[in-house]
Amino acid sequence: MDANRKTAYYTLLDVESKKSYSNIALNHQIICGKPSSPSFVRELVYGVLENKKYLDYTIGHFVASGIDKIKVSDLVVLRMGIYQLGYMNSVPEYAAVNESVLLAKKFCRGREGFINGVLRSYIREKASVNLPDRNLDEVKHLSIKYSCAEWIVELWMEQYGAETTEELLKNSQGNPGLSIRVNTLKTGKEDLTRRLTEKNFEVKESHICDSALRVTKGNGILESQLYKNGLFSVQDESSMKTVEILDPQPGETIVDVCAAPGGKTLASAERMSNRGRIIARDIYLRKLNIINKEAERLGISIVNTSTWDATKVDSELLEKADRVIVDAPCSGLGVIRRKPEIKDKKKVNGFDSLPAKQLEILTVSSKYVKKGGVLQYSTCTINKQENQRVIKEFLRKNKDFSIVHERQFMPHIDMTDGFYVCKMVRSKNLI
Secondary structure (H helix, E strand, C coil): CCHHHHHHHHHHHHHHHCCCCHHHHHHHHHHHHCCCCHHHHHHHHHHHHHCHHHHHHHHHHHCCCCCCCCCHHHHHHHHHHHHHHHHCCCCCHHHHHHHHHHHHHHHCCCCHHHHHHHHHHHHHHHHHCCCCCCCCCHHHHHHHHCCCCHHHHHHHHHHHHHHHHHHHHHCCCCCCCEEEEECCCCCCHHHHHHHHHHCCCEEEECCCCCCEEEEEECCCHHHCHHHHCCCEEECCHHHHHHHHHHCCCCCCEEEECCCCCCHHHHHHHHHCCCCCEEEEEECCHHHHHHHHHHHHHHCCCCEEEEECCCCCCCHHHCCCEEEEEEECCCCCCCCCCCCHHHHHCCCCHHHHHHHHHHHHHHHHHHCCEEEEEEEEEEECCCCCCCCHHHHHHHHHHCCCEEEEEEEECCHHHHCCCCCEEEEEEECCCCC
16 A cells, blocks of 8 residues: 555544644654655645545535545545646546555445546546536525635635635635744855855745745655754744834843744744843743744743743733734634635634633733833734734723834735734823
8 A cells, every 4th residue: 555645644633533733743654654655645644635525525526425424544545546636737547546456455445436437537527517606695605615604704705805815715725835934043044045056945025024935845854953953933024024024122121922833932032132021921831832942942941931821910021021922823714725624624613702802812912011112923824803903902001001003914915824913002101
């Protein structure tokens, strides 16, 4: 049996059955399965996840009883097979079918004939699969075409209109690319570019952020000695830009209340020339350990981590911070292209309560800001309820804060993740 497809199968089964994050499940299965072509595995896994709803719609076209009664194991194999047949030109039809049947013999015993039949029907009659009529149901049409849950389509259409929604959906698919943050404590942009180029990586300037580079060609950058020596970190440009907007200064005290996985914390330390104090907090100790490990790799010594619930006030920090970072927990609708499983999420009860929690964390965190200090709120989502409306409600209740910079990054415009940032300053005078 092909180890590449077997690894992809195990990954997709983890995401489907255990609700695992795709990136974590994929990395784990690649380590365990030792496939000969990790790039093929990644393409297959992310391709299936990005197009899952359309693949299921297609499978339903060839299964009279619908897909609801198909076992998860069978469904995963069928999705993999149809994705290879419909999207991967490098895979011959016979290989896609034969390898799918071999997977079925191993993981779907007794169902290999059924799976073979569905795939061969697709080869013969794929032209007969038509999308739902857009004129009759635009939401359903876009949902199937771009494999995105209807509630997300409805949300974006309500807030941004049909044209922008379709652009967002288009840009939720495909490879998001790789951007890296130059560690200015150890190198400069020109020097790092030269070193990466010598290692056969193709690097381009970022048009978004001063400390960012885009890596457009080359494999294994995280296995390179340059990475191990702490010369750069992987971070999306929009996330890097929020730290540029924050503008932390050497010698200041910064509090990051929801710090994990630590990108903004560590980027702030670099901009501060590793001088000052950063208090980085998260509710989970294991996530803080990741920050500590990264700080050591980057040569950063000013970050102090500790567990804390961001909804609770720490009286020891009242009015002690020059700048406070609130990168709030959110729906993640801005990072769909990195975590395609988000597109298929059901709208659970907790979604509607997110803005209230975000406002609570922001309100508590504002108490740590000195008079004249900065409070910065950010999320990795595209949803006005979690972004602009949270800020509006916060400002209504906290008259001593005012906006100095606000921006919603949009994937189809900025070519970044969908990221929101709002920088506020606290008045020096008591209101």
